[in-house]
Amino acid sequence: MKNIKTLILIAVLAGSTSCRKNMLDVKPTNLLTQDALFSTSAGVDAAFAQLYADIPVEDYNFCNGSFGGFPGSGNQYSANWGDEAYDSSNYTMDANVFDRLYQSLRNVNVVIQQLPAYASNYSTTQMATWQGEARFIRAYIYFGLVKYYGGVPLLTTPQEKPTALPRAKEVEIWDQVKTDLDFAAANIPETYNIYGRATKWAALALEARAMLHAGSIGLFDDTGNLQQTGGINGVDATHAQTYMQAAYDAANAVITGNKFSLYNKYPSDLQKNFQYLFYDCKPGDVNTEAIFAKGFDINSTTGNQTHSQDLMALPVAIQSPAGYANRLRASMDLVEKFQNTDGSSVVFTVNQDYHFPTMSAAFANKEARFGGTIVAPGTVFRVYNGTTTPAVITGQRGVIYNNTTYVSSALNQYFDPSSKKFSTTVSQYPGSGNSAMDNIPFWDKKWIDPVTDYSLIKAWTSRTSWLDLRYGEVLLDFAEASFELGKGTTEAMNAINQLHARAGLALLTTVDRATIRHERFVELAYENKNFWDYIRWRTLTKDFVNRQQYGLQIYYDIDTQDWVLRKVPGNTRNYQAKFYYADIPAQDLATDPLFAKQPNGGHNPGY
Amino acid sequence: MRRFLFIFLVYCASFKLYAQTPAVSGKVVDQSGQPLVGAIIKVTGGTGGTSADINGIFKLNVPNLQAHLTVSYVGYITQEIALDGRREITVTLSDAALNLNEAVVVAYGTQKRTSVTGAVGTVAAAEIRKNSVSDITNTITGRTPGVRITQLSAQPGKFDSSIDIRGFATYQNDGITPSAVGGPLFVIDGIPRSQADFARLDPNEIESFSVLKDATAAIYGLQAANGVILVTTRKGAAGKLKVDYNFQLGVARRGKIPQLSNAAEYTTLFDEKQFNDNVSGRQDPFTPMYSQQQIADYTSGKLPSTDWTAVIFKQQNFQEQHSLTLNGGSDKIQYFTSLGYFQEGGFLNSNIEQSKKYNFRQNVTATILKGLTLEANLGFNDVVYTTPNTASGNIGALAGRTTWRYAPVLSPYSNNDPNYPAKFDPAVSQQQNLLPALSRDLGGYDDNNSRRFTSVFNLNYVVPFVKGLTARGAFAYDNNYSLDQTFNRAFNTYALTGGAQVPTLNNAPSTFTERFDESIKNDVQLGLNYQRSFGKHNISALALYESVYNASDYTQVYTQYALDAIQTIDAGIPSTVKGGGNKGSNANISYVGKVNYDYAGKYLAEGGFRYQGSSYFSPDHRYGFFPYGSVGYRISEEPFMKSIKWIDNLKVRASYGKLGDDVAAAQGFPSFLTGYSYPASGSTLAPGAGGSSIGTVFGTGGITKGVGFTSVVPDLTWYVSKTTDIGLEASFLNGLLTFEGDVFRRDRAGLLAGQISSIPGNFGALLPKINLNSDRTQGYEITLGHHNKIGEFVYNISANMGFSRSQWLHYEETAPSDPYNNYRTKFSGRYFDQIFGYVVTGQFQNYQEIYTAPIQDGTGNRTILPGDWKYEDLNGDGIIDQRDQKVIANGGNRPLVYFGTTIDFQYKNFDFSALIQGATNYHITYQDQLGRPFYFADSNPAELYYDRWHRSNLFDVNSPWIPGRFPSTGARQNFKDIGYTGIGNGGSGNAANTVFLQYGNTGNVFDGTYARLKQLQIGYTLPKKILSRLHISRFRVFATGYNLYTVNSKALNFVDPEYTDTRAYGYNYPLVRNYNIGAQLTF
Secondary structure, X not given: OHHHHHHHHHHHHHXXXXXXXXXXXXXXXXXXXXXXXXXXXXXXXHHHHHHHHOOOOOOOOEEOOEEOOOHHHOXXXXXXXXXXXXXXXXXXXXXXXXHHHHHHHHHHHHHHHHHHHHHHHOOHHHHHHHHHHHHHHHHHHHHHHHHHHOOOOOOOOOOOOOOOOOOOOHHHHHHHHHHHHHHHHHHOOOOOOOOOOOOHHHHHHHHHHHHHHHHHHHHHOOOOHHHHOOOOOOOOHHHHHHHHHHHHHHHHHXXXXXXXXXXXXOOOOHHHHHHHHOOOOOOOOOOOOEEEEEOOOOOOOOOOOOEOHHHHHOOHHHOEOOEOOOOOOEOHHHHHHOOEOOOOOOOOOEOOEEEEOOOOHHXXXXXXXXXXXXXXXXXXXXXXXXXXXXXXXXXOOEEEEOOEEEEOOOOOOEEEOOOOEEEXXXXXXXXXXXXXXXXXXXXXXXXXXXXXOHHHOOOOOEOOOEEEEEHHHHHHHHHHHHHHOOOOOHHHHHHHHHHHHHHOOOOOOOOOHHHHHHHHHHHOXXXXXXXXXXXXXXXXXXXXXXXXXXXXXXXXXOOOOEEEEEEEEEEEEOOOHHHHOOOOOHHHHHHOHHHHOOHHHHOOOOO | OHHHHHHHHHHHHOOOOOOOOOEEEEEEEOOOOOEXXXXXXXXXXXXXXXXXXXXXXXXXXXXOOOOEEEEEOOOEOOEEEEOXXXXXXXXXXXXXXXXXXXXXXXXXXXXXXXXXXXXXXXXXXXXXXXXXXXXXXXXXXXXXXXXXXXXXXXXXXXXXXXXXXXXXXXXXXXXXXXXXEOOOEEEEOOEEEOHXXXXXXXXXXXXXXXXXXXXXXXXXXXXXXXXXXXXEEOOOOOEEEEXXXXXXXXXXXXXXXXXXOOHHHHHHHHHHHHHHHHHHHOOOOOOOOOOHHHHHHHHHOOOOOOOHHHHHEOOEEEEEEEEEEEEEEOOOEEEEEEEEEEEEEOOEOOXXXXXXXXXXXXXXXXXXXXXXXXXXXXXXXXXEEEEOOOOOOOHHHHHHHHHHHOOOOOXXXXXXXXXXXXXXXXXXXXXXXXXXXXXXXXXXXEEEEEEEEEEEXXXXXXXXXXXXXXXXXXXXXXXXXXXXXXXXXXXXXXXEEOOEEEEEEEOOOXXXXXXXXXXXEEEEEEEEEEEEEEOOEEXXXXXXXXXXXXXXXXXXXXXXXXXXXXXXXXXXOHHHOEEEEEEEEEEEEEEEEEXXXXXOOOEEEEEEEEEEEEOOOOHHHOEEEEEEEEEEEEHHXXXXXHOOOOEEEEEEEEEEEEEEEOHHHHHHOOOOOOOEEOOOOOOOXXXXXXXXXXXXXXXXXXXXXXOEEOOOOOOOOOEEEEEEEEEEEEEEOOOOEEEEEEEEEEEEEEEEEEOOOOOOHHHOOOOOEEEEEEEXXXXXXXXXXXXXXXXXXXXXXXXXXXXXXXXXXXXXXXXXXXXXXXXXXXXXOOEOOEEEEEOEEEEOOXXXXXXXXXXXXXXXXXXXXXXXXXXXXXXXXXXXXXXXXXXXXXXXXXXXXXXXXXXXXXXXXXXXXXXXXXXXXXXXXXXXXXXXXXXXXXXXXXXXXXXXXXXXOOOOOOOOEEOOOEOOOOOOOOOOOOOEOOOOOOOOOOHHHOOOEEEEEHHHOEEOOEXXXXXEEEEEEOOXXXXXXXXXXXXXXXXXXXXXXXXXXXXXXXXXXXXXXXXOOOOOOOOEEEEEEEEEEEO
């Protein structure tokens, strides 16, 4: 009996301790070793998938100076920073961007440093391509950093341990961008072409964009930053020339490479053609103009790699059942930049009434890019309410009766002249529109998914891709670089006229700096480029001094039985010279003691 | 049920009876001579036992007539009687209020109350059984000091309560859903388990509930730094089968939710807002949204007003609770079996919302061989609940935020036809009408079934030859699994357009998600106990080895439907089927030692340690050593004190110890391993966003998943806290008055923080968090008791309160840039609960006053209107800005003071008990739409805001102002009224993103003090004479209520005050108030 008890105890003791010796060495279920990652191409692809996800592409999810945010609380897309959209938000950079870009930078530097150890696993071409892609990614990150902050610490390898570094000169960063992109263009083979990944041409197109930015600063900066900061902000004249030439060469290489042409899938409907340029850029689409696109997950049903553009930007009349809408509406300033097809411009006098037989008649003669970019009042856009009839979007504000203006306070109202009241009772006098009754009857159309039923639109369900580098932009970069290098006007004019032809707009017979710049505003509207143009031309402080933005009011005139359009003043906006750069975030100033020893205590000028 | 009983009785009858030696008989009575039915009589140190019958009579076989008997009864003091050769005895037990010798469950054993040297709180099982809510956590509320419980909602099946001990939890407040990071450790039947395991227990299966609040908890190692809650389940007692049946039936009434404006008030306030916006914004005047006629029609009732809270919520629901326990056995084997059932409905106006809980327990104690006993405790519970599906999947949000944005001018149905739920006019509301989502047929469902199985097998062996030595082996195996099926069905809302009901599709497409979770735990304990007395020296010691292994995994499958009539994954659109899943495990190993010593019950000492290793740490930092010690001195036992008759007991005690917590590492695991996480959990540039990238779209194959470039923190280790407690216990005049008081302090070091002050941003790694920050929590607790008996009237009053406050000792942060910055943003040295805000000196009476006042809107006070808050210009610079904020109150996560009072009395066959509970030293402000009318353009203001400044004629901008309690509605520039909670005390570690709690201004900070009648029970026990004929030994009927009456600050009449700031928005499922009647039957 006693033996049995002893046996039981021994068995329990032995059994429980022997099998538990190593129980604390629990293996994690989500960790790859360095070898597991880099020794297979699937692993390297996974590394690149993360690197590409973290390049600072200013796409749908870039708002309020932050990447990846949900713009639900307001209208903080960067289009609202300038004069593209009607809103009062000023330029801001989220302080975290600095650290996050350095995290991305560290990651790409890790890949650049570690990959060569696995060279024996891959072909030489493969290794060169990957190194080229990594350099493209690093250039993109530095372009982001230098664009927001000017000169920043320069690192081309991952730091072993945390070390304070001084801010480099701005031109050192631009040089690094140039070096990396030249390397990428030289090492990625022409035949390498995977959607979502950098190609030789993407490297060149990015180089044209970046070098144009750098060169412009050198040519136009009159803030005195360069001298005041000892080169931490600003580009000197010598470098300006080099960068402009680099922009010219890179753009020229893309053009003469003859791999791309302007998208022209719907030649009989130029408006649709321009609209669909920004839709037909999904994986698998044939788009002759797309050089580099950021894919959103067209097959996603779970909210990964998606955005909310449609939820945010649709007019109220066709808004999602989940709400929102109206977050990206064009100012009258932008609308007036689009010319009529004959090249004439229409600019309304403020607070004067213009009569038109229909609401949309005022915009009927505009070039194709207007209708491709903007939903104008009185025009149809997308099918509506489960029917097959496209919706007419109206932005009527009220009526004019006996020379008195009556403003409605609700959508879809009619006006009763006898009681001078608005109501829902159907009558011959439309009282208000089906979308917005304020001063902004224009909505973004570029980038809006023209297909998906609006009832399916919710937060983080939009999956249209972002066309980041396109041939049209390269032509504009080329035109500007050529002009600024003093190569005459013919090259520039020919490049721009290709865009005019595609837009059904009268060809130019001459160009100057103003026409070249104007072309960028209309061609690149809502592509998050125009604000940076103001920055690099250093015109932000000139064009936005008590700058009045304008809106448009639409009334039905019961006396004359037609429509009255009245341009009205809106927000006033001011920018100071300090907004040419965002300040280095306080936390980074505090943690890097070397910054404090630099001019202005490491702050950017004006802070 | 009957069939089960039959089987069970056969099972009980089959226990073998062993031959027995000398029998003793006797009677157990209380002080008034009444028999104590069911009193338990055991041979001291032996295994056999029996219970007293209906007349208090028992018979028991004893080894010899020199044996000692232990006699116990719930609520009475356990007595040990020496037989001294007697064969017949009468035992008189006295009432537990005087219970100096009451046994208290402490770590790995029990101890006499008088010899306990740590701060241990207890709640009698009888108190817990007064429970009338499904989550038993809520029955502990207010019953013992230092245990702070908040019921967060009464949502069926959610067990939505939070619990902490002395404020020793770390909360991360991310707005609406705070997450407790590390609460107390729950030890049920000796095995570490989860709060969920505790919350779902049936009250009738609980034997004891104790709380280790001080350093003595160190013996439990892991997480014990936040205190330990010890629960044991009931054991069988030898004797005749005793059957108890209890039931309760009742009505649950919905707790407080804000009273919203009706259509007349809403339209008036809305128009005023439009006028004020225009005046403030200097815009063109325009026709207001609602005409004078419309407002008049809403006022007269000609136009309908919808009370949306009444549409979305029910006022009440029903609940039902049954419990059956069987208890009995022989001296060789004893069993306890219990079956429980709890069913309750919810408060949403839904046909499907309800929860059912089934509990089953079988505890058996058997003597296998002489000196060798086996104890097997098997528990099982199953919670089945259904909630309606909503777009967000968040009922709480629907209950609060969304409903409160439905304007009363909107109708639930288009053209008032219940077949057509209305699509809201977008000019009035940007919300979806979620009324259809409440119906299973229209909106879908969320069905959840979660099952928990727990088991412990204990083998005890009295080691021969060494007196007082026992060996113990235990093995526990738990298995939890839950299945959740969520069906989101697309539904139509309608708008009458041109005579036709035009549909709009909502929540499209229809989707179905099925998720299966499973977790297992096993725990092995091997130990030795030694207990012996040498003269007046009493010694007990314990040595123990324990290893615990936990593993969990889940799988989830999702699909969309073209045809949604059948909800299975197979019926989905194949291209939309997506799966997900993950798994993980952890383990720990410990070596435990403990020694107790007392000399003549006068000088007491206890010391112990736990040496514990956790798989969360790197091998180099794996083990931690957590020692503690405590001493006690019973002054009342000194000879010179014995003469003072009115002192029954006087004891001082103190404890100190070092405790550990691995919760930090659990979050960062496997932070000590080098490598790359795969798949990456997010993107650097889109951290945490809903559309976060987990990779990039390459080619046409969709997303290529990315890897995370992780940073390594090899040195990550335990939080270490040092806890000190000093206590005084006293009892006077035979228990007429009792007192217990404690002061405590816990200093915690090694809290995780980002190394922001030392690592430049250009390093580019994810700023690994290391053990850097430190904090301190300190406070005191007092319990006062009064027990008396006047004739047949016996009563007990016990009042307790606890105060606890926390502060940062070191907080890793960058140096403040100037003295104001230092005052405003520096955390180090600060209390967690400080709230910054503006000081309101009154309301502006007229424009004259506005124009001469300091500028507060940044635009020359042009946007300010009479009635607006007037702020004090603290720095006198003529501008009201952030620099005019100061500490205006204390708030944050929890009130600093919690208190509770229990009152019990008994008169003849009547009994009564009440619990009054409350909290104070706390302020709250309401946010979003509760903090300001029309915070969202489409929200419906709380009716409270109708008492506002307004023009005498709404439609005449120049008419005179009429004062009110609140400012008038409408936008101003730079509002300074809404508070927000910063990081609370979560220690996110990134000072750049952190701010102190800011609550707007003193005008909208409300005192959060409340007191409520938490529990009330009145019972009547039928006289025995009547019952004996029915073969019923006890029959009691009772009525009970929960959350019956609440007193709180008038200003705070928005939402239930118990929410506290962890649900500050009030965007929450309501609490419950219930009334039950029931009966207890013992056969």
